[in-house]
Amino acid sequence: MSISVSNISKSYDAVKALQDISFEVKSGELFGLIGPDGAGKTSLFRILTTLLLANEGTATVAGFDVVKDYKKIRNSVGYMPGKFSLYQDLTVEENLTFFATTFGTTIQENYDLIQEIYVQIEPFKNRRAGKLSGGMKQKLALCCALIHKPKVLFLDEPTTGVDPVSRKEFWEMLKRLQQKGITILVSTPYMDEAALCDRIALIQDGKILQIDTPQAIVKHYPKQIYNVSATNTYELTNALKAYEYSHSVYPFGEFVHYTDQRSDFNPTELKAYLESKNLSDLVIEKTKVTIEDTFMELAK
Amino acid sequence: MDNDKVIQVEGLTKMFGDFTAVDAITFDVKKGEIFGFLGANGAGKTTAMKMLIGISIPTAGTANVAGFDVFKQAEDIKKNIGYMSQKFALYDDLTVKENITFFGGIYGLSRNVIKEKSDVLITELGLQKVANQLVASLPLGWKQKLSFSVALIHDPKIVFLDEPTGGVDPITRRQFWEMIYKAANEGTTVFVTTHYMDEAEYCDRVSIMVNGKIEALDTPKKLKKQFNAATMNDVFLKLARG
Incomplete structure (x- = not known):
């Protein structure tokens, strides 16, 4: 050593x-x-x-x-x-x-x-x-x-x-x-x-x-992370945080990194919810875990 | 002037003797936009920003900031912008409340307005328990969030941020960017200078300075496409290395 x-x-x-x-x-x-x-x-x-x-x-x-x-x-x-x-x-x-x-x-x-x-x-x-x-x-x-x-x-x-x-x-x-x-x-x-x-x-x-x-x-990161984006990032972040199944919501450059509490999470449902909050140009897609995601999950 | 554009710069140039630090840069920034101003060490970012905030007179070109001319109305510019330095610039030996009162006073706010703003700000930041503690005793992340709020105390049209989140822990950093998004959403223009490319990813549009010139200007998404790069860091490396 x-x-x-x-x-x-x-x-x-x-x-x-x-x-x-x-x-x-x-x-x-x-x-x-x-x-x-x-x-x-x-x-x-x-x-x-x-x-x-x-x-x-x-x-x-x-x-x-x-x-x-x-x-x-x-x-x-x-x-x-x-x-x-x-x-x-x-x-x-x-x-x-x-x-x-x-x-x-x-x-x-x-x-x-x-x-x-x-x-x-x-x-x-x-x-x-x-x-x-x-x-x-x-x-x-x-x-x-x-x-x-x-x-x-x-x-x-x-x-x-x-x-x-x-x-x-x-x-x-x-x-x-x-x-x-x-x-x-x-x-x-x-x-x-x-x-x-x-x-x-x-x-x-x-x-x-x-x-x-x-x-x-x-x-070893425990969840699937989704990249979410919409026209207004500020409104998007607030809406995601208010979503009853959200586990973590972090702005991450041009996207927001989102994880869900449920193991059978369905992005379509989230999309419908966000649309009901008047958010447009929605993108929800799987993304890779970064060291920073892990750090935040551990420090939470 | 176009009301939607709070910063209008054309052919802005600064020379020190024979050396051209800023070489005829031209760009606009819209109201409520988060604009990233990037460049390597020595590319001319600081010199350019000094001209925009009214503390350095340009050699040539024109610039209008918050409705005022940088040549003739530098003092008006200073009153209408906020500035947050990368280096913590509040008074360590004043309390949280005293700092807010002091900076409110500097910007000419009345006692009542300061009192009101101070209460709102302390509540929003969750600093009630430490409001009467010296700023020196606060963790770095709290200090930085406080600095940002103080930079906004006089409701400036534009706030200039110099590498705002360097060294801050990742969670506090997100909270900081949420504050920036909120300010922009309320119509404040945010001008961020940084050489950390991950900060650039948060901006609506970014410009990249190389040797005194703006070599690229667009949304992070379009720049990544244009340079066929996965991240802004790769865009930057491609540009800066030619």
Whole structure:
């Protein structure tokens, strides 16, 4: 096991940030912690990177205990915090040299690991980190987290605030790092990124809702979901919520995701009901379950 | 001006020195429409929006927002629009009620109107129990719903939302979009800037900016068809990658 977490709890005064969290990440796995702001993701990262002590429970990273062997962990992991934490007034190259030196290595020694990412920011190597665009800051931070060839890489919301093109490139980079044998724990509030992980833990209010592969998580969803649309989405949502057999009603982009309480649900009946509410251009069709549907069903 | 169109933009341009941040964009937004304004980081969204809300003077072109000219009537625009930033912008060390009173006062509402609105708003949001608590103590989702309601306190014609639901849990997010649908249904125009494509799927129409220009503008359904893509995210990737 690359990461092993047993019954970890953490409170800040009255706020229970993490409640009895347990999970394991296998060596070479790309594991996602999926949950909204305030779920406890950052607290968990800080405990695993030895920057914060848990109130209860134990955890090991790369075989080392997070309390007793904290110094060994610090040498074996790379950590990219959610907030940009490099030196704004050092240049790109100076930041990278600084982190390499701190870990007793050089840029040349592990250059193969970062090359693909670094070449994209190399044209700006003499620019101060504070003057980089968001996407370039993110790439530099990843290079700095990798320069000592860590066994385990911790990425706390690396794609928050990043546009779709850069997000896609970032995930492609993660896949390639994984192929080089690095174990990756990544957190994100974006449910669509969950599908890109080997396994995920859905987390909310300090509790893990479910852990499994993304495929298995959507497979275990208990109901058939229907896409419903009409000319007026607001009226449609209200009408669906008022329907006596409705189980869940959630706006979902151009559609509303609807599930029914009955196992022998007949869409024609629902259509007739919605028509009686003066809704027009009705579409009711089966749709696939997404991670987000599962998350909402579990968090309900 | 056409009464049905609350935003009319033609050839709107902003240059910083030699750099053209916004390059002759043209579009209209109708009353009660939910309009998504998309683009990658650096595409020019923020610059364009700053011109529309009257805090940046365009280099060229024309724009009429809520019936006022962006060149000559910027102050009138500000009074007739609401704005909600992605970054929480209420006062953390004021209570829920104090924040509502403060922003109502800023927009020149009378004491009686503020009192009335404040009661309605607190009841609608289910915040009765925490009305006298500091805003800092509220969960993020509640804060965001409160921000949205505060942005609507002066019954603006248009409300501008900057990445409104980033990081919010999925259920609260739906409640937030239901509030947006409700506002639009009551005739408020909603202008949403975001680079999260799943937010785009909720809009009536979306425009996509690439390098300062609007490269696509239509309903999400038609854009997906046009670009032969399953999601708005795929549309965006096709456009932005050429």
